[in-house]
Amino acid sequence: MMAVSVNQALKKTLRDHELKATSQRIALLKLLNGTSEHFDAEEIYFELHKRQKNVSRATVYRSLEALVEQQLVTKLDFGDGRMRYERNQGEDEHHDHLICEACGKVIEFFNLEMEAQQIAVCEEHDFKPSSHTMHIFGTCSNCQKK
Amino acid sequence: MMAVSVNQALKKTLRDHELKATSQRIALLKLLNGTSEHFDAEEIYFELHKRQKNVSRATVYRSLEALVEQQLVTKLDFGDGRMRYERNQGEDEHHDHLICEACGKVIEFFNLEMEAQQIAVCEEHDFKPSSHTMHIFGTCSNCQKK
DNA sequence: TACGAAAATAAGACTTATTCTCATTTACGC
DNA sequence: GCGTAAATGAGAATAAGTCTTATTTTCGTA
Numbered sequence: 001m002m003a004v005s006v007n008q009a010l011k012k013t014l015r016d017h018e019l020k021a022t023s024q025r026i027a028l029l030k031l032l033n034g035t036s037e038h039f040d041a042e043e044i045y046f047e048l049h050k051r052q053k054n055v056s057r058a059t060v061y062r063s064l065e066a067l068v069e070q071q072l073v074t075k076l077d078f079g080d081g082r083m084r085y086e087r088n089q090g091e092d093e094h095h096d097h098l099i100c101e102a103c104g105k106v107i108e109f110f111n112l113e114m115e116a117q118q119i120a121v122c123e124e125h126d127f128k129p130s131s132h133t134m135h136i137f138g139t140c141s142n143c144q145k146k
Numbered sequence: 147m148m149a150v151s152v153n154q155a156l157k158k159t160l161r162d163h164e165l166k167a168t169s170q171r172i173a174l175l176k177l178l179n180g181t182s183e184h185f186d187a188e189e190i191y192f193e194l195h196k197r198q199k200n201v202s203r204a205t206v207y208r209s210l211e212a213l214v215e216q217q218l219v220t221k222l223d224f225g226d227g228r229m230r231y232e233r234n235q236g237e238d239e240h241h242d243h244l245i246c247e248a249c250g251k252v253i254e255f256f257n258l259e260m261e262a263q264q265i266a267v268c269e270e271h272d273f274k275p276s277s278h279t280m281h282i283f284g285t286c287s288n289c290q291k292k
Numbered sequence: 293t294a295c296g297a298a299a300a301t302a303a304g305a306c307t308t309a310t311t312c313t314c315a316t317t318t319a320c321g322c
Numbered sequence: 323g324c325g326t327a328a329a330t331g332a333g334a335a336t337a338a339g340t341c342t343t344a345t346t347t348t349c350g351t352a
Contacts, residue, residue: 020319022329041309056331061310063329077225079279081339082309098273107271114263118282121255126287127244133225133283136264138275166348168300187338202302207339209300227310228338 006030017070025063027053029072029087038076038084038106078106078135096134102143152176163216171209173199175218175233184222184230184252223279224252242280248289 010029011021019025031047032039039047041060048055055063064085067073076084078099096114098107114134122129156175157167165171177193178185185193187206194201201209210231213219222230224245242260244253260280268275 020328022319024330054331056333058311058332059330077223079223098268098271098275100273101276107273109267109271111263111267114260114267117257117260117263121257121260122244122282122284125244125253125255126290127246127253127282127284128290129244129282129284130247131283132281134278134280136268136273136275136278138268138273138277141272144272144274166299168347170301200302202304204303204340205301 013072017072019066019070022063024053024055024059025067027051027055028060028063029067032073032085032087038078038086040082040084042082044085077133079137096136098136098138098140100140100143101137102139102146105140105142107140159218163218165212165216168209170199170201170205171213173197173201174206174209175213178219178231178233184224184232186228186230188228190231224281225283242282244282244284244286246286246289247283248285248292251286251288253286 007026007030010026010033013029014021014025027048028044031044031051037043041057041064044064045055045057045060048060064073064075068075068085072088074086074088076086076097078084078097094115095108095110098109100106118129118132121127153172153176156172156179159175160167160171173194174190177190177197183189187203187210190210191201191203191206194206210219210221214221214231218234220232220234222232222243224230224243240261241254241256244255246252264275264278267273
C-alpha cells in the first residue's frame, strides 16, 4: 500500500543524508512533511504520541538537530523561548516570516529585493553569510479588526 | 563632580519614562550607556557586581524589562539561548546585525532599502508591524582569513 | 525634613526548554 | 544471522528566566 512507498522514500532521503533510517526519524519527517504548522519540540513529541509513535523527548531533540544539520529541516526562533521547526521542501524554498503577536499566526513571505540587499550589506562588510533570520512581529489583518 | 550630573541626567531619563529612579536602574543604564557590547543578563549582573553595585539577578531582569518597555533599551535575540541588551541611543537608532559565528563579533548596519521592502511586504499582507529582527549569521572578515 | 503608601528590591525557590548520561536497543555492512 | 557503531529511552541535570515574600526604597505630600 501507499504508506510503504512513502516510508521507502523517507528512508532514502535519510540515507542520502548519511542518517540512519530509524523509525523515529521517519515518523518525525513524515509529521513535518505533512503540515504547514511551525511545531515546537513539545508539540512534535505530543503529535508523535498521538500517532502511536512513542518517541522520547531526547530523541525528538536529537533527531531534529540531525535533520537541521542536514538541512532537511529549518529551526526557527520566534522569540518566545522555544524553537520551532519546519520542513525544507525543495532546494530554494527559503522564506521569511510575519508573526502575529495577537493570535500567533505565521505568514511566510519571500522578497527578492530584500535578499539582494542582504547580500549587498554582507559584501560591504566583507562578511560571508551562512544564514539569516528576518522576522517581522506585529498584528495580522484579522486581529487588527478586533 | 561629573558623576553627580550624569546620575542626575539618568534620573531624569528614568522619570521622564515613568520609572522610579532607583540606584539599580541608574547603574544599569549607566553600564549599557557606556558600552557598545551586547551584554546578556548574566554579564550585566557580573559587571554591576564588579562595580560594587550588588543588584540581584531578579532586579536585573525586571529592570531590563521595564527599560525595554520604555524603549530605552533594546532586547536582542541572537539565537544562542539568551537575550542580549543594548542601549537605544537616540530616537531613530534602529539597526540590524551581522553576527560572526566564529568569534561572536556583532556588526551593526542600517539599510534603508531593506526597511522600505519590509514596509512593502507588510502592506501587501495588510500586516501592522511593531518590530522586527534581521540578523545575518556567518563569518566576519577577520575570521575568514584564519 | 519627616511620613506613609506604593513600588522596587534581594534572595532563593520555582519553571520550562533543552541537554546530558548511561544502560539498552537497533540499523545495516559483512 | 552477527557484530559494532550509532540511536534510543528514561530520567537526571542544566541554564535562562520568572515568581514569591519579606524587607527596603522612592517620592509626593504635610
